[in-house]
Amino acid sequence: MKQSESTIEAERRVAEAVRRVCIQAAKQGYAQAAASGLCGEGAFEAAIGAMQMLDLNQVILLEKHQ
Secondary structure (H helix, E strand, C coil), rough: CCCCCCHHHHHHHHHHHHHHHHHHHHHHHHHHHHHHHCCHHHHHHHHHHHHCCHHHHHHHHHCCCC
């Protein structure tokens, strides 16, 4: 089944919003961890943890209602 252009565009906007929020969470998690004195590897793990804790349902809902 072929998706309509509007459906594909809507899904793309949601995907881009998720990517944007993940990058923001990673940057903030890394910066906070580094400021707390963690080494690079520890700060990287904190960045991953920040992305894992994101409420993706919330991101999707917010994007769909814009």
